Amino acid sequence: MAGIANVILPFFALVLCGYLAVRQRLLPESAIAGLNSFVLYFALPCMLFRFGVNTPLAELLAPAVLLLYTAVALLMVGLIMALTLGPQLQRGNAAFGALVGAFPNSGYMGVPLLAALLGPAAVGTVICTTLVDLVLTSSLCLALAQSGAGHASWRSAWLQALRGPLTNPLPWAVGLGVAAGLSGLHLPAALDNTVRLLGDAASPVALFTLGAVLRREQHQAQGAAQAGHTSTAGAVTTVVLAKLLLHPLLVLLLGLGARRYGLNLSDLQLQVLTLTAALPSASNVSLLAERYGADNGRIAKIILGSTSLAFVSFSLWAWALGAAR
Template sequence: MLSVLAVTFPFFALVLCGWLAARVGVVPLSAIGGLNTFVLYFALPCLLYRFGAGTPLAQLLDPVAAGVYFGCALVLVGTVVLLRWRRWGWSDASFAALVTAFPNSGFMGVPLLVALLGDASAGPVILTIAIDMCLTSSLCVALSRLDAGGASGAGAALRQAVRGMAVNPMPISIVLGGLASAFGWQLWGPVDRTVAMLADAASPVALFTIGAVLARSQRNQHEAVAVGEYLPLALAKLLAHPALVWAAGTLAMRLGLPLSPFTLSVLVLVAALPSASNVAMLVERFGAHTGRVAYIILASTVLAFFSFSALVAWMV
């Protein structure tokens, strides 16, 4: 367990550093947007491109792993929406479902799992990022609009989500990395070194930014959120989600489907990550309950230090 904590502690410590820096004002709230922009548009796309280019295409397009992971996301989203929509409405229930099913695989998952399991884990992690950003997010955004305009509102929201995905540098970098892997493309030396420098900056800056974003979300809340409204969903993210992926993956292997134990371990650990901080930005954009989502992200991030480390110690 101590050897696992030696790996996971620095990642969560960087999140804490970002949170403290924003809370005490060392990092102004106005600067957090710049940090986010650097990570989302420069550092993280370069990291995803490099790992994608160095990963066999079969791992990036693994249909069994994709089916297991997305199937579990659908079950989790459907369960949360069905349990909450009558009380909260479609919008709040849909984004609560998204933050429960969407792990922080981009900002935290890639560097953390590569540090724990090696470069071979990058392919399955990148696959989950693509699924969450392109499919799970689009589905939840469409469901969130059923309050406003029924099927027509959901269709408009889905089109908006697809347009946003088309200009998002993270999916684009995954596609480019996959093409580079498939065709053996190599970047010109100076460009490759530039991309490498940006990729090396992704992990520390992304983790620091997670903490700063959480602190900003807390400071922007003007109403209390009951523990019962966010803690069960945070626990569902950290416990039910990985358990569901493990059960589905184990069933797939027993049915003889080509899913390796290593890939399943990566999928389970991705599902055990805390909620993605960028869901808070989607919630603000679509006018849902920001406080509840912010608390789910915060609670899952704090608790994940213990739950994720314990799961790694048990599985690895």
Template sequence: MQQIFLVTFPFFALVLCGYLAARFKVLQLDAIPGLNGFVLYFALPCMLYRFGASTPIDKLLDPGLFITYLICALIMLGVTIAVTLRGRIGWKDASFGALVAAFPNSGFMGMPLLIALIGPAVAGPLLISISIDMVITSSICIALASRSAGESQGVVKSITSALKRVAVNPLPWAILLGGAASATNFNLPGPLRDTVDMLADAGSPTALFTIGAVLARSQMTVLGGSMPTARRFDIPVIVTLKLLIHPLLVLGIGYIAIALGADIGVVPLGLLALVAALPSASNVPMLSERFNADTGRVAKIVLLSTALSFLTFSSAVVWLSP
């Protein structure tokens, strides 16, 4: 356990550094979108491409893991909405609460952290989860949010809008290009490969630092601003669902599938559960703000799950790592 903490500590320390830098205005809030843009459009796509290109294609196209994670994502959405859809929480806030419960921070945090802990073996489970969460889970939640009173866009239009957002997101394309390079044994020319490697290497520290800065900005501009969030029972419930129930659900559904004869390896299943044990994705508050949902509630969930995951995720690594 001590060895795991020694590995995970620097990653969470970088998140804390970003949080403190923004909180004490060493990093100006208007500089955060620039950091976010660098990670989203340059560093993280290069990390994903390099990750996919160096992984055997059969590991990236594991139907057993794909279906297992998809079923778990749908169950997480349904359970979270069923638990939280009451009182002042309507479809819009229930839907974004479900998204923050089912969408782990697999890109900004999971990729650098899991690579450091596990190595290249985590590539398949990690890229499968990112693909499902960015394309399917997010689109479903945005469509469900359209059921909120006063929405006139309609479910079909909401789904179309969500898919358009996915189409301009560079991360799915980086995964596809990396998978294509793996399938065809394509290698980038030397100078271009070196450029991609430099950007990819810069991704881990910048992404983790940016997570902290984004969390601090959410707390300063939403939680402490003109949109206070009332104390709600569902915040600790959703954090528990994310950090504990989600990975246990992945293990449970996976072992049931194995018992029924599915071709799923125990080690890849454990790695997929580790991905599910990550804290909530830091981009969900920005998405909820764009749709006029209760961003303060979502930001609290992300902040709390990130803080607690230092203990819960490290414990999961001890239990689940091969």
């Protein structure tokens, strides 16, 4: 357990550093947008490009991984919608709650953390889950939210929701990396070194930025509460517990069951999938909720709560699964 904590603790310590930097006003909230842009459009694409070059396509698009993770993602969306939808929470807000409960922070945290914990062989599976969440889970929940808003048909809601993955640089970075690897293309030395430097910056800057975002969202949630826009505690706690406990449990149990019926899923892939599901909620859901006029205060509380508790819950999952190199 001590060895697992020694790997996990630095990642959460970087998140805490970003949180404290904004809380102590060492970093202004206005700077967070710039940090996010650096991570999303420069550092993470370069890191994923390098992984795409060096990871076999069969690992990035493993059929068994795609099938299991997609099935659990759809199940999580349906369960959270069923648990939270009601008079106090309309479909739009319930859909964003389902998204934040089913979408782990695999980009900013999962890829570097699981690579450090389980080795480079884990990366292909994590990226595979990220593609599912960016393309399918987010599009489905956005379509549910839009169609429930009373101004969009299912067809137009789906078309609008699918624009997100097409404009997100992360899937394109993976695709370009795979294409470069398959073609044997090698970047010029100067450009390759630039990509390497940006990719190496992705993990620390992304985690620091995540902490800064969490503090900003906490500040915004506190402001909403003071203005009288409060979310029920149950609507937050249910999703946090579903994200940290139910999501990985479903992956593990369905994965074990599916292997009995012949699903070609290795021990490592199941381990990586379970730990990916055990990650806290993705912070970018807050930006989507704000953009689409959902209850961003509730989403911010879920992200903050899941991230705060994830150090303990994720460490326990990693220990239970024997995740250590």
